[in-house]
Amino acid sequence: MTHLVEMTGIEKHFPGVHALRAAQFDLAPGEVHALMGENGAGKSTLMKVLSGIYQPDGGAVHVMGQPVTIHGPRAAQALGIGIIHQELALMNDLTVAQNIFIGREPRRSFGRLDEARLNADAEAIFRQMNVGMDVRAEVRSLSVARQQMVEIAKALSFRSRILIMDEPTAALNDAETNELFAIIRRLRSEGVGVVYISHKMDEIRRISDRVTVMRDGAYVGTVHAADTPIETIIGMMVGRDLETVHVDIPDLGAAPVALEVRGLCRGRAIRDVSFSVKQGEILGFAGLMGAGRTEVARAIFGADPREGGEIRVHGKPVAIRSPRDAVAAGIGYLSEDRKHFGLALGLDVRANIGMTSLERFRSALGVLDEPALERTAKNYIGTLAIRTPSDRQEVRLLSGGNQQKIVIAKWLLRDCDILIFDEPTRGIDVGAKAEIYRLMQSLAAEGKAIIVISSELPEVLRLSHRIAVMCEGRLTGILPGGAATRQEDIMHLATLRPETARMATTKDAIQ
Amino acid sequence: MTSVSAAVSAAAKPASGAQQKLLAFASLIVLLVFFSVASPNFLQTSNILAILQATSVNGVLAIAATLVIITGGIDLSVGTLMTFCAVIAGVVLTYWGMPLPLGILAAIGTGAACGFISGSLVAKMKIPPFIATLGMMLILKGLSLVISGTKPIYFNDTPSFPEISTGSLIGQIVPAVPVPNGVLILFVLALVIGYVLNRTVLGRYCFALGSNEEAVRLSGVNTDAWKIAIYALAGGICGIAGLIIASRLNSAQPALGLGYELDAIAAVVIGGTSLAGGRGSILGTMIGALIMAVLLNGLRIMSVAQEWQTVVTGLIIIAAVYADMLRRRRAAG
Known part of the structure; x- marks a missing residue:
């Protein structure tokens, strides 16, 4: 039987990233083939190659x-x-x-649109899908699930x-997921x-015939969904070749x-997320993209x-309604997007360090005490080992x-003595990563409470004294840090959906 | 207070664009009633025609601006492009002594060509529309002055030229309503562009681009080409505005034009077209242009000083943009 698609040896480089390394994938008619991997494994990139958005x-x-060479979406x-x-x-407007046939509107002479045929054709597609839909409704007015149906119809x-x-x-x-799966099954029976x-994970088991796993842009393997345990798939996703790093967990x-x-x-x-962080502790937050950690x-x-x-700081309940309140309570948040939310890139090092504390450096008339700012900036440049020619360098x-x-x-x-780091090493090279890790560890040793959100499991494992794992907005478990916890344990909790969550807890209780 | 605003926002949810248009239309009626009561001269036929005449140039420019704004862009060059097209018409008709149809073609063609350039800067070179058209605005203002030698070009050799704006085709048929041709052009153009926006592929892509450009691109549409076409169409419409204003003044005034773009954008916004793109209508823009003309005319009739007329226009613009912001916030929330 001819495969619908066969991709072999696909390579893709982005500036600074080798996104696909000899990736491969195939698809047979009438099958649902799941593509799995951690964040950044290259799944979406590979599919963007197949749909002409990226050129390999x-x-x-x-x-x-x-x-074939697929030059663009149209090809x-x-x-x-x-x-x-x-x-x-x-x-949305x-x-x-109109959305379904964008770019292929049925036309009459002089570029005039044949709106009647447009609507009739769209209705025919939804009839074929067995979905009731008002094709004249504005997309803005539909629920996300209904919008998904529009995408499928398109x-x-x-x-x-x-x-x-x-x-x-x-x-x-x-x-809505059940409705979607019914449509997928109907399409599969028609040879799509x-x-x-x-x-x-549970969806993969329900809907797919085969599973291909990718890691770090490379092909790992393909297995049959029905007779492969979830643990095996998770093992393929995280790999086992990572050396275990010793974590000193303070008492x-x-x-x-x-x-x-x-x-x-x-x-x-x-x-319903509840947890606590002690002074001197690093609490890691693991989970897949969209698990709710940043939220x-x-x-x-x-x-x-x-x-x-309720949020309590040092045992006292605090009413936090704005970042201003949080800062007043001693909570600092280091956004995953430094360039947008963390820094004024066009200003110099001194101005950026003083940014949130200017009140302290001004006279009664609002004149800034530049010498004091300079001393402070130079002090931090020294203690944090910031490599910059001077405190006047643009950030x-x-x-x-x-x-x-x-x-x-x-x-x-x-x-701030409670610091929340969101993806602290995103876009930072390997050498600097180790330095940031050391800095965070020494901050903890000084008694700061630190929360680290990271999508990189090795990073979470290396830093955390305890590891909180989230899945779909829930805290699915808190694991001990250090050698006691394996990546597989975290992945297991990170993919726990509510129905399976209860089973897991009872199983753990029995053990 | 809360219940009222809640009721308003609930009503606004399903069709907020239509609601803004309705609001604009209601404001227009209120203004008309107010000025009719305030001054007996206001409702005279001659005054109504003067209002329409005053709307014609701004209305045509606002139609051009509407197209671009619906795509999520902005065109700051409509005013000076209008003047540039008038100057080109002067060059062709007066300097070169060509026949009138060639002058008309030259003006509209020049507008379309300049729009093509603006569109290319935005679509191909990825220059933000604000900057690209700001640059074009200054370039065209300068070129108008250079080509004309900073002096007005009169159309004395083309006796039928003033007919474009001030003659009345309708008046020849129905003498009782001597609607000037400039106004006729405005309304015909509004009907044509309204049809183009709602019934043709080009119009569909205006809304689609303003709504989600990346999605349109991923659907395999040549978004760059369509964007350029839309800017070119808007440019051609500016050429028509150039003909109307030159015909009314019987001259191309090279120093004119700056500031018209803001009046045009104001009319568009007052008419309920969203500056964020994706939503808007020619009907709304026409109402917006009429509101501005009625307001200025009414204030003048009531002998309000010119400087205060400007202040009121500013207030109206801020109020209209604020309404647009509220509408978007409701749509988001």
């Missing part, structure tokens, strides 16, 4: 047995390849039918034989091949609790409103690691 730097793509459509993107790519309207779905259920509830990218038995969070809630993003940090910091929950000219240190200095100067 090497390798071969065969569609229906023929070698992919012509080959019968449809993709449903992770972020829905719809035009247009109607359902992909089907190209008579796609190959349908790529990138995390299609990320925003769907269980009933479906590529299904998802992090959710914090007598240390006072610095931050306590109870019953934190916000919509679907954060569901928790932002809610604690007052950057997003929270719907429920944008420094490396990522040194920029991160400036953000840290800023919060230290503000007397």
Whole structure:
């Protein structure tokens, strides 16, 4: 039987990143083939190559047995390849039918649109899908699940034989997921091949025939979904070749609790999250993308409103309604996006370090005490080993690691003793990473309470004294740090959905 | 207070664009009623025609600006482009002595060509529309002055030229309503562009680009080409505005034009077109342009000083943009 798709030896480089290394994938007619891997494993990149959004730097793509070069989205459509993107790519101000046929509107003379045929054609597609839909409704007015149906209808309207779905259920509830799976099964029975990218283990078992796992941009292996234990797939995803790093976990038995969070809630993003961090402790937060870790940090910091929950700092309840309140309580948040939220890139090191503490450096008339600012900046440049020619250097000219240190200095100067690091080493090279780790460890040793959110499991394992794991807005478990915890344990908790969560707890209790 | 605003926002949810248009229309009616009561001269046929005449140039420019703004862009060059097209018409008709149809073609063609350049700067060179068209605005202002030698070009050799704006085709058929041609052009153009926006591929892509450009691109549409086409169409419309204003003044005034772009954008915004793109209508823009003209005319009739007229216009613009912001916030929340 000819495969619908065969990709072999696919290479893709981005500036500074080798995104795909000899990646391979194949798809048979009438199968659902799941593509799995950790964040950044290269799943989406590989599928963007297949759908013409990226051009590969090497390798071969065969569609229906023929070698092809896919120059762009339009070429992919012509080959019968449809993709449903992770972020829905719809035009909110247009109607359902207008969205489905964008770029292929039925026309009459002089570029006039044949709106009647447009709507009739769109209705025909939804009839074929067995989905009721008002094709004249504006997409803005639809729920996310209904918008997903529009995306699927759009992909089907190209008579796609190959349908790529990138995390299609990320925003769907269980009933909507069931509806989606019914459609996928119907398509499969009609001979359509479906590529299904998802992090959710139980879904993979329910819907897919085969599973291909990728890691670090490379192909790891392909297994049958039905007879492969989840543990095996997780093992393939995380790999076993990582050396274990010894973590010194201080005895914090007598240390006072610095931050306590109870019953934190916000919509679907954060569901009843409770935990505490002691002075001198590093608490890691692990989980897959969209698990709600950043949302928790932002809610604690007052950057997003929270719907429920109590926050106590040093045992006293605090009312945090804005970042201002959080800073006053001694909480500092180091955003994952330093360039947007952490630094004023065009200003110099001195100005950035003093940014949140200017009140302290001004006279009654608001004149800044530059000599004092300079002394302070030079002090931090020394203690944090910030490599910069002077305190007047523009921050944008420094490396990522040194920029991160400036953000840290800023919060230290503000007397924050609870620091939340969100992806602290993103975009920082390996050597500087180790330095940031050492800095965080010494801050903890001084008695600061530190929360680290990271998508890189080795980073979480290397730093954390305890590891909190989240999945879909829930805290699914808190594991001890150090050698006691393996990556597989974390991945297991990170993919625990509610129905399986209960079983896991009882199993643990029996053990 | 809260219940009222809640009711308003609930009503605004399903069709907030239509609501803003309705609000604009209601404001227009209120203004008309207010000025009719305040001054007996206001509702005279001659005054109504003067208001329409005053709307024609700003209205045409606002139609051009509407197209670009719906794509999520902005065109700051519409005013000086209008003048530049008028100057080109002067060169062709007066300096070179060509026949009138060639002058008209030259003006509209020049507008389309300049729009093509602006569109290319935005689509191909990825220069933000604000900057690209700001640059074009200054370039065209300078070129108008250079080409004309900073002096007005009169159309005395083309006797039928003033007819473009001030003659009345309608008046020849129905003498009782001598609607000037400039106003006729405005309304015909509004109908045509309204049709283009709602019934043609080009119009569909205006809304689609303003709504989610990346999604349109991923759908395999040549977004760059369409964007350039939209800017070129807007430029051609500016050429028409150039003909109307030159015809009314019987001269191309090279120093004119700066400031018209802001009046045009104001009319667009007052008419409920979202500056964020994706939403808007020609009907709304027409109402917006009429509100501005009625307001200025009414204040003048009531003998309000010119400087205060400007202040009121400013207030109206801020109020309209604030309404746009509120609408977007509701749509987001």
